Amino acid sequence: MNVKNNISNTIYLDYNATTPLEDEVLETITDALKNTWGNPSSSYPEGEKAKATITTARKQVARSINAQSSDIVFTSGGTEANNWVIATAIEHFERTQVKSQHQGEHRLKPHIVTTTIEHDAVTLPLINLKDKGEIDVTFVPVDKECRCVTVDDIVNAILPNTCLVTIMMANNETGVIMPIKEISEKISAMESESLRPLIHTDAAQALGKILVDVEDLGVDYLTLVGHKFYGPRIGALYVRGLGEGGAPLYPLFFGGAQERNYRPGTENTPMIAGLGKAAMIANDDLKSISEHMREIRDYLEKRLLAEFGDSKVKLNCSLAPRLPNTSSVSFIGQNMEGYKVLQNIKGFVCSTGSACHSNECKPSQVLLNFHVPFDIATNTIRLSTGRSTTKEDIDAVVKELKDVISSLSEIAI
Template identity: 50%
Template sequence: MGKTIEIRVGTFDNNFSIDCPTLHDNLISFGKMPILYVTMVYHVFASRSRMASKSDDITLVMGRTFTDHDLHHIPDMNVDRIYMDYNATTPLEPEVVQAVSDALRDAWGNPSSNYVAGATAKSIISQSRQSVARMVGGKSEDIVFTSGGTEANNLVLHTALEHFKKSCRAAEQSEGPTNGCPGLPHIVTTNVEHDSIKLTAEHFLADGKADVTFVPVSKVTARVDVEDIIAAIRPNTCLISVMLANNETGVIMPVQEICQRVDLLNKQPERLRILLHTDAAQALGKISVEVQELGVDYLTIVGHKFYGPRIGALYVNGPGRRTPLYPMLFGGGQERNFRPGIKLYLEERLQDVFRDRIRFNSHYPGSDVLPNTCNVSILGPALQGWRVLSTCRRLLASVGAACHSASGNRASHILLNCGVPSEVAANAVRLSVGRETARADVDAVVEDLRETVQLLEKTN
């Protein structure tokens, strides 16, 4: 006879408590679930003190049933784990934890009020805004805090459509140049963007709110070609959004060159202004990011990608003055201590162990790549990425972007769009190192992968 065990998941992170000793130390990793509390019902036979087999039903009250690849790393949870999923999220720095704790205790007041707690909150927000601005070479008034990168990206796309409509209306009323106004606003982006850009653009397209061109990246370099972006521009183009660095391949995009070319077009008096945006979530903290050098109007910032809290920010070049910004909601009111050499060592060790059976999906001729990202496939019919990670005893990593984790063993569309064959892409694992990664960690992970491959090939 089974019994029910409740597991309550904490707020917006991986910390949670287990109320039943039956599970002992076998903790289940949920990843980064954007929910406040989840109750999981786990049926376990009373005669067993170990975890139920994977064939047992594991169901969330929100209606989702977990499959084999969802239950990542259930076996041997007492083993020390090695984290290599820094592109998904990073641990909080101790200074950040202290700052958040202090703010929750001392700055709980309304920052628009003049009592002590409110004034403290206002001062902390102001200091934070200045710090974020310095990080990207902007001014404090250029920083707009958001709930995360998804909101920041959506805010840009929403603004572009609103600005197009208002600009066309103003041009018609003043009998000024209306070149590009007939028809829908047009957005240019790439086919390897984060889902918060891709899905929003697809939604606009499906609803008839905008035309969208998804420019494909090169299947040789995995970069978008500047000329392809320029060729996609139409008279009614209102926004170009190209990520600064890809979250799966680590390839750095030619954003600066694109902005320089578009700036020349924007100087033509007869056309509507094209707004320029880059999602820099993966680049910040890994390479130098300077908004004036890039020449963008908007730049997306995501705190938890570089050891900060799970909030975001949007850089806007002179919000409301030089650059438009329209609200979606209405209501009240650089390389710091990073060690890129570790990634090179990781790739060398993988090459030494797996030799011609390894394929690096983050190597493209002529393309610069983030110094921490290694996307790799170990070739073999039983070595799909999710299967390898589910079997590893120590490695904590992912098959790609967190928003694609529910896709199971389907190959990443980003890798496919970059020219990676489907059978190779299905085996992909994204290893992203961070400040805490040591050479000993790399050695342990490579050995873990070697043992895992031997086990999977023996049992399949």
């Protein structure tokens, strides 16, 4: 599936932002809209058919991350899943503390450990709760040498009242992969009188690009987002041992008994079916998908270096373990701000992390937190390739970038 804009026939290089529906996924959704429209909670044939469709999708999602189907709960997307984990960890801490607390003892405030490079769906709810005085948060910085968070820095941030450690599996702006498995192993091996904190990873950018195995990762919770792997805009939350003495999960909403009383509301059967199909494709074709993305990404970066040289272009975090499809690219020099580059591009689309208002342009705080210098971060665009991106596409992109950068250089003189 080669994604082109139907009007301008532009090349799409913003797959980390969202992906189109895979053809098989669209067919699955369409079929479900036509044939499994019944209420999954109803016992008559139409309802039973819808329920069976959801059961199949749950198994497909579970298989894609090596989980049990009973450990999967469907959500509206990654934001809900991440907020749900945070709320659950806080409530579990409060319930546990009440049970274990002696009369008259001072109650501790729940503490959460995260990083400075998380998605807003994690960062903003934590800041909101912290500002309201409900929790304490430690934002662990990225190590300047390895360009990722280190295991020791995460473990050293854990306190007796730490109820949750939440770290993204791979960063959406740089593609850098975090050492989730090693962090989980170290936390699980900690000897402490306090309860082990729950462990969550937002894997929105990971599925369909790299292996996602919850048993290997050792996490209690994992967030999946359909529209990042050619599926619909819903999500799923993995909860280790859900309902069987594993990680806790407390409802955010109250109403019906859907999703085993964890998430009320009549299930969105067509989108759930599409999510299952997308997860199945991402898992079954992972090797070929990942290899193709890496080949195209590497070709892109080699072409950029060949055309501009390392004195004019910088590949941010390129030495760190990265997703196979992501390049954070900065052009060196005056008048090279990322938003200006994008304003002059006509033949392809990508993104920039800069927030620009009037004549002021502030670089992405995430890039700054990855220790990218201010002026370099300001001049950054993100190019993220997809399953069908070709070398011919890359040749066209690099050619246009060369023309645009040349034009901006002349204006700066």
